[in-house]
Amino acid sequence: MKLTQQQLETHLWGAANILRGKTAGQDYKNYILSLMFYKRLCDQWENEADEAIAELERQQGRGFTETQKAVFRARGEHRYSIPQGSRWGDVLAASTNLGETLTSAMRAVSNANEELRGVFTVDWAQPAPDGSGKPLIANEVVHALIQHFNTHDLSNASVAPDVLGHAYEYLIKQFADDAGAKAGEFFTPPEVVDTLVRILEPRPGDTIYDPTGGSGGMLVHSADFLREGGHHANSAQYFAQEMNWGNAAIGKINSVLHGLEANIAAGASTITDPAFKDGAGQLRKFSLVLANFPFSDEFWWLKPEQQTDDKKKKDKLKKETFGKEGFKDNYGRFGRGTPFKAPPAGYGDYAFILHILASLTNQGRAGIVCPQGVLFRGQAEVEEETGEFDDDGNPFIKRRKADDEHLIRKALLESRLIDAVISLPLNVFYGAGVPACLLILRRQRSPERHDKVLLVYAARHFRELSNQNELRPQDVMRILVHVQAYGDATKVPDLVARHSGRIREQINAREHDEVERLEAEYADATVRLARLDAEVAERRAELATLAAKTVREKAEAALVKLEGQRDKAAAKIAERDEKMNEARRRADDDRRDVDAVGRELGALYGDADELLKHARVVDIAEIKENDFNLNIPRYVDTFEPEPRTEVSDALRDLANAELSLRTAETEMLALLRKAGHPGIQTC
Template identity: 85%
Template sequence: MKLTQQQLETHLWGAANILRGKTAGQDYKNYILSLMFYKRLCDQWENEADDAIAEQERQQRRSFTEEQKAVYRARGEHRYAIPEGCRWGDVLAASTQLGETLTRAMRGVANANDELKGVFTVDWAQPAPDGSGKPLIPNEVVHALIQHFDAHDLSNASVPADVLGHAYEYLIKQFADDAGAKAGEFFTPPEVVDTLVRILEPQPGDTIYDPTCGSGGMLVHSAGFLREAGHHATSAQYFGQEMNWGNAAIGKINSVLHGLEAEIKAGVSTITDPAFKEGDGKLRQFSLVLANFPFSDEFWWLKPEQQTDDKKKKDKLKKEIFGKEGFKDAYGRFGRGTPFKAPPAGYGDYAFILHILASLNARGRAGIVCPQGVLFRGQPEVEEETGEFDAKGEPKIKRRKADDEHLIRRTLLESGLIDAVISLPLNVFYGAGVPACLLILNRHRPRARRDKVLLVYAARHYRELSNQNELRPQDVMRILVHMQAYGDAAKVPKLVAKHSKRIREQINMREHEEVERLEVWYADAAARLARLEAELATKQAEFSKIKAKTEKTKAKAAVEKLRGQRDKAAAKIAERDEKIAEARRRAEDDRRDVDATGQELGALYGDPDELLKHARVVGLDEIGENEFNLNIPRYVDTFEPEPRVEVKDALKALRDAQGDLADAEARLGDLLKAIGYAA
């Protein structure tokens, strides 16, 4: 039986519920995701073997014995090798020391496949920290997980690759929601990723790179864009680096499940030890880079193993690593020999930005999630009075050098590398409360816009959720129309029509998926309600026929008990129906807003004064006059006017307030008199 995406999601999240709280912090996501992938590999191996045997039986027009099937099964061709003793059946047959058995099987699979090195990073036999010798995850919990996963076949015969890929992404999103602030280490909200990918528009032949790839979402969405355009995912090549081994493993699995064949390196810092280099040691260059790097990393210049709590060691390393020219970079990204100053030690943002720039080929383009501080931090060179006077009585002047970040930003602008800056709503990222923006770089910009920068203020429009904010499809549409029109009003109608059609389809699909997901989640409650209602009807029919008083009392109690159980199940179904109704209301609101947004964009580009409140193409000369400060409110009117109030309404409100004050004073006077404090 083929599983739907929603059934698979429910099944996988059920496994997470078994393990939650049994591991350190949020580590349980790595256990569940790796176990799911291992089960998929094993099931697909068996499926490939069955298909090969069936084909041989068809060709030879005879049925094989079990012994013959075993021979074909062992020597058949498989996408991934699963050594004997490392198959799912071997794990399922074990009864004791399941953690050791599972870890040994997973590592055996990784060792047999170069592509899977580094995928299985968890140790199911890890001892508990209390020194008891017992495993951190008890044998019975591992057994429950194995039995849970054994309930469904995860091969292509039951779960097509695209369904499993979508379910895997859903699971990552659920883990991110569960992890809260820590999720920023491995997960970028899909709406932000989708925005970046659609701005950059990956093409067949692109080499696509993410230097801090986390769970691989940037790469996966790039492949999705290519598929949407009718190309195969492997028409581009994919590369990623991730310092955290566990997150890199999630990214590798994500890549395999989506058929990307991405090359993901792990365990070292992109800044101190970039993994992708040419034979001569220079950085490898790519045609497209997407990234969401760690914001304002204070110790970007240290290797992971050097980032200890020992301040003296850090200070000593800082003297060794930073010279008069700043960070001594062996890869020519900044410092001596480049037009760029080395970034300051305290903020790593420009270290990542300059690494990305150095990783772009001559026609390369990049989309980067940044803190908005990169737009304005750092002061230009200034002359200031010291408060002292020379022999002629003239005030002495001291010249203060420009800060490094100012110089880097100025060089980026004067080199024509910054194509656009898009400010985002607050709180759209997990654990990052600082204002963020999208920085778009392009080494091969159209001549007409090389001395211009598009600035988009997209912080007004979002959906407010309980823990964070979310870009809606129509909010993404606004950004894309501004970006792709680049100030040209003539392009807007076609862009609105193109994006409106796609986004309405996206909203419809999300609504369908959400409703199906809720129906699957509440399927057990629905079945329970149907069973209880049938039982209740039967008991009530029996009750009407009972004559004896004692028996009637017992039967009545049984009916009341069933009725209570039925009411609880009915309440769960009412809860489901309300959630479904809310999902439909939200989708209907979004569909209506898509049309309204399209009309709004058309009107904006017909009214230049109103457009200035949302987006503006700014010349480099004006940016220079602003000392190369890119803070968007300097160029775009982000002021939110107070709501208009009629004078008569204001006067009425004032009179009402004065009346309320007089009443309160009178009541206070009465109370004081009552207790003997008469004036």
């Protein structure tokens, strides 16, 4: 019997609960994800061997002995090699030094498969920091994890590959929720990734690149989009670079589980040491780039090993690295020979943007998550009074040079590379409280869009969660219709019809998944309640037959205790049912909203004044008049008017307030008189 996605998710998160709090910080995610993947590789190896042996037995019309099976098992062809002595059964058979055993087995698998190099980065035998010589993760905890994972087979025989891939993504999302602010290092909310992917529409033959790969979500969503269009996931090629080894390992596992042949480089900065180069040693070009880089990285120009807490060292390196011309770049991304200035040392945003631009083919396109500061930071060149005067009393004027970020933005706009900008709601990203936007770049743009930029204000619409905000499917639909219509009202009806149908299916699937997930999560409580209900009924029936007082009192006491246990189990089921009802209510609201948003978009594109509050196609000439400032409120009416109040309503509210005030004064005076306050006379 195959595991459902929800059963698998519950099983995997149960493993996380075993390890939580027993490693340093949020590192436990790397342990759980790597252990899950190792178990999957081992189980699939065994499954492939079993299938191959069964096929040989069928072809030869006879069964093999266990000795013969062992020979065929060792010789069989497998997708990945699992060396003898490093299989799951070997780990399961060990009883002591389990951390060393597991680490050794994982490293052996990694060394035996070129594609899996760098996947297993954790050390299960890492010593505790107190110098005691004991392992950080106790032998008992590793044993509990191994036993937990051993309860389910993770091969294709029990878990479909797409189910395992989705469960892995769910697990990453759960770890991101648990990590809070630190999650931004490895996780971009899937709604944001989906928006970027659907704007840029990956195609067969694309080379897709993420320069700050994290957990690989950009690549996986691109592959899902291709599959949705009826194409094979590997009809495109996938590349990523990730500075953090642990995050890169998560991304590699993610790509393998989703069937992607992805090239993911790790351990070096994309800016200082880009991994993908052509035969001439220059940056490799890609047709599609998707990225969510670290916002406003203060030391983007330093290699990872140089980014210490020693400020003096940073200052020294800064002087060595930055000259009059700025950062010395060997790859033609900024500085001499390009129209772009080197980004300032204080903000790394444009360093990543210019790296992405330099990594695009002549027909390439890019979708980048950016802080909104890139839209307006930096001043144009201005003339300023110095505060001094010449002999005739005329003020001295000095010319203030334009800031570097202004010059870069100006060059991007004058080169007609910015196709669209979409502002996002606050607090959509983990740990990033600054306003964010999506920047869409295209090397080649159609003639009708060549001298224009689409600006979309999408910050109004979101779902407010306890710790952050979330783009709902209907909010993504709004953005996609604005971007794909690009101001053309005739396109809107077809776009609304296309996206609303797909999004309804997405909402239905999400509702089903949430309900199934809750059923899996509370499955033990369901079984327990049924058992306790039966036991309570049985005890009550027995109680009716008891005559002796002493025996009856003991039976009644046991029944009360049993009923208390039953009530606790019933409370858990009530909790589950409330969560299910909430999931259904949310889905109903979203389905209604999809229809409402469709009608709203149709009305907006029939009313130019209303459309200006949401999206606008702006001429470059107007942007130039604004000193190449792209701050969206300069062009789109983001003002939120106060709700209209009728005068009669306002007068009624005022009269009620005055009445409440007089009543309160009367009550206060009465209390003061009763207390005999000397300033109050008693009538």
